[in-house]
Amino acid sequence: MDQRISFITLAVADVAASRAFYVGGLGWTPELEADGVLMIRVGEHVILSLWDRAEFEEEVGPITTGDGVAPFTLAHNVATREEVDGILWLARSLGRQASVAEERAWGGYTGYFADPDGARWEIAYNPGPVGQTVLPDQT
Known part of the structure; x- marks a missing residue:
């Protein structure tokens, strides 16, 4: 396995709010937009994927939450x-x-x-x- 990261995926509560922040606020450019997901190239070979939390849980599994910072x-x-x-x-x-x-x-x-x-x-x-x-x- 090569020593690299291709995607960083964050499960988000509201893809539209994330889009407003990253695209509208920070001025980043989407690489791909589809229902429930927003992908933004953040490096030569790295994509930040902002994925609807419910869809993330369906595919990956339950998200644990608690107090404090991730x-x-x-x-x-x-x-x-x-x-x-x-x-x-x-x-x-x-x-x-x-x-x-x-x-x-x-x-x-x-x-x-x-x-x-x-x-x-x-x-x-x-x-x-x-x-x-x-x-x-x-x-």
Whole structure:
């Protein structure tokens, strides 16, 4: 098996609300739209699939819920600290809960916002070599 991820699928309560946030708010472009699903290319070979929660459960199985934050984040790395602050401001302007970015012990600068279903996005400036490998070509 190749060491890669092709799809990240999030079960969402309301595909239309997710579309309004990701497409209308963040300005992303859908790759595919069908009843109960919205797919957005988020990398050269990676698709974010936003799938109606009921349809997700029919195919994958029951979703467990509880208090707190889901034990994962989706990360969007940027080239500057200012971009981190700008994206967190954008999320707040869209009515989303967003933290204030902070300097991290590992040398980066990050903050978080929640999408309409509570999935946490980390917006990160990582000046180290690993952080640079995930940025689009800057040339």
